[in-house]
Amino acid sequence: MRPPVEVSVFLLSLLAPAVLYTLNNIPALQEPLPILGVGLVVLGSFLLLLSLVVRNKTKVDPLFYAFAEFAFTCLVGLTNALEQDGFISGFMRFYLKMGEPHLSTAYAIMMSYWEGVFHYILFLVIIHCMFKGKPYRSLGLLWAGSSIAHQIVLIPGVVIGKYGSSIKPAFWRNTPFFVAPFWAASVLFSRPRQMPIVKADTISAEQSKSLLRRPVDLLLSILLLGTMAFSVFRGFVVLDCPLDACFTYIYQYEPYLKDPVGFPRVMMLGYLFYAVPLVTIFIYGLMTPGCSWMLDWTLFFAGAMAQTQWCHIGASLHSRTPFTYRVPADKWWPVITLNVLLAVVPTLLALRCYTNPTYFMKPVPKGQSDKEKKKN
Template sequence: MRPPVEAWVFLLSLSAPGVLYAMNSTPALQEPLLILGMGMVVLGSLLLVLFLIVRHKKSVDPLFYVFAVFSFTCLVGLTNSLEQDGFIYGFMGFYLKMGEPHLSTAYAVLMCYWEGVVHFVLFLTMIHRMFRGKSYRSLGLLWAGSSIAHQLVVIPGVVIGKHGTNIRPAFWRNAPFFLVPFWAAFLLFGRPRDMPIITADKVAAAQKKHLLSRPIDLILSLTLLGAVTFTVFRGFAVLDCPLDACFTYVYQFEPYLKDPVGFPKVTMLVYFFYALPLLVVFLYGLWTPGCSWMLDWTIFFAGAIAQSQWCHIGASLHSRTPFTYRVPADKWWPVVVLNVLYLAIPVALALRCYADPVFFTKPVPQGQTNAEKKKN
C-alpha cells in the first residue's frame, strides 16, 4: 500500500532544514551566485521527485506541484524564524549574509512563521483533498490572497527600504514566487464554485430583505466603513500628511509605520491602493442582492489581510524591531485592538458569506434551484 501523496510531501518538506544545514556548513557553496544556483538545483530536484511520486496517477492537477514545492519553502521559512528567535542555530547564517539579509527583520520573521505554519497546513490539506476528489477551491483562494499580499509587500519593501542597497542574486528567486500565486488564483477563480442547493423561493425571500432587516450585514457594513476610514487615515499618515492627527498617531501610537525597513510603509500603501477599493465594493455587495462574486473575493481578501496584519502587528511588537519604532507600552492596547479589529472584519465578512450565501446567489426562476439553473 502506497503512502498518501501528502505524506510524501510532508517528508520531503522536512528535508529543508537538512539542506540548509549542509549549505551553512559548506563554505564553498556560500558565494552569492552559487546560493541562487543551488536553490534552483534543489527546487528542480524536488520537482523531479514529485513527478516520480505521482507518475502512476492518471491525471495530476498542475497546482499539486505548486503546493508541494511551496510546502518545502515553508519549512525553509520556519527554520529561519526559529533561528532568528534563538530556538535553533547553524542553519541560516550563510543565507542571511550572502542571500537575503532582509530575512533577519522582524517583519520577515513573522512572515516566515505564517508561511511555516498556516501556509504549510493549507498546502497539506489541499493536497489531501485534491487526491481524494474533494474541492479545495476556497482554501486555495485563501492561500492565494495571503501569498499575493505577502509578495506585494516584501518585494517593494526590500527595494525601497534600508536593505535596498544590499540586494543579492538570491533575492531574485522571489520572481517565480511572485508570479505563480497570480497564475494559481486565475485558475482557482475560473473553476466552478461549490454551492448548496437553494430554492428560488428562499433566494427571493432573502433578497427582499432591506439592510436594516439584516442585523449581521448592518453591523458588517458599519465595521467596513470603519475599516475604510482607518485605511485612508494610515495611508495619509505614511505619506507624511501634515495633519496633526496623522503626526500624533505615527509618533505617539504606531511609530513602526516609520521603520526604515520599508515593509510597514508598503503595507499601508497596498492597503490604500488595493484593499480600500475592495472594502468599498464589499459595502456595495452587502447592500445589493445577487453579487455572487462576494463569495470568492471575500475569502481571497480575508487571506490577504490576515497575513498582512499578522506580520504588521507582530513586527511592531517584536524585539528585532528597534525600540524607538515599537508600539509604546502605554499605547499597546489601543493600537493592538485597532489592528486586530482591522484583521477580524474581513475574516468575519468571509465567514458570513461562506456560511449563508443565499443573499449573494444569482436569482433563479420560480420552482427551480440554483443547481437546476446551472444545468440549464
C-alpha cells in the same frame, strides 16, 4: 503500500532543514551567485521528486506542483524564523549574509512563522483534498490572497527599504514565487464554484430584505466602513500628511510605520490603493442581492488581511524592531485592538458569505419561482 501523497510531501519537505544545515557548512557555496544557483537546483530537484511521487496517478492537477513546492519553502521559512528567535542555530547564517539579509528583520520573521505554520498546514490539507476528490477551491483562494499579499509587500519593501542597496542575486529567486500565486489565483477563480441547492422561494425571500432587516450584514457594513477609514488614515500617515492627527499617531501610537525597513510603508499604501476599493465593493455587495462574486473575493481578501496584519502586529512588537519603532507600552491596547479588528472583520465577512450564501446567489426569474410554487 504507497503512503498518501500528502504524507509523501510532508516527508520530502522535511529535507529543507537538512539541506540548509548542509549548505551552511560548505564554504565554497557561500557566495552570492553559487547561492542562487544551488537554490534553483534544490527547487528543481524537489520538483523531480514530486513527479516521482505522483508518477502512478492518472491525472494530476498542475496546482499540485505549486502547492507542494511552496510546502518545501514553508519549512525553509520556519527554519529561518526559529533561528532568528534563537531556538536553533547553524542553518541560515550563510544565506542571511550572502543571500537575503532582509530575512533577519522582524517583519520577515513573522512572515516566516505564518508560512511555516498556517500556509504549511493549508498546503497539506489542500493536497489531501486534491487526491481524495474533495473540494479545495475555497482553501486555495484563502491561500492565494495570503500569498499575493505577502509578495506585494515583501518585494517592493525590500527594494525601497534600507536593504534596497544590498540586494544580492539570491533575491531574484523570489521571481517564480511572486508569479506562481497570481497564476494559481487565476486558475482557481476560473473554476466553477460549488453552490448549495436552495429553493427559489428561499432565495427570493432573503433577497427581498433590505440591509436594515439584516442586522448581521448591517453591522458588517459599519465595521467595513471603519476599516476603510482606518486604512485611509494610515495611508495618509505614511505619505507624511502634515495634519496634527497624522503626526501624533505616527509618533505616539504606531512609530513602526516609519521603520526604515520599508515593509510597513508598502503595506499601508497597499491598503490605501487596493484594500479600500475592495472594501467599498464589498459594502455594495452586502446591499445588492445576487453578487455571487462576494463568495470568492471575500475569502481571498480575508487571507490577504490576516497575513498582512499578523506580520504587521508581530513586527511592531518584536524585539528585532528597534525600540523607538515599537508600539509604546501605554498605547499597546488601542493600537493592537484596532489592528486585530482589521484582520478579524474581513474574516467575519468571509464566514458570513461562506456559511449563508443565499443572499449572494443569482436572483431566480419570477416565472421560474412561480413554477416552483405550483409544484409544491
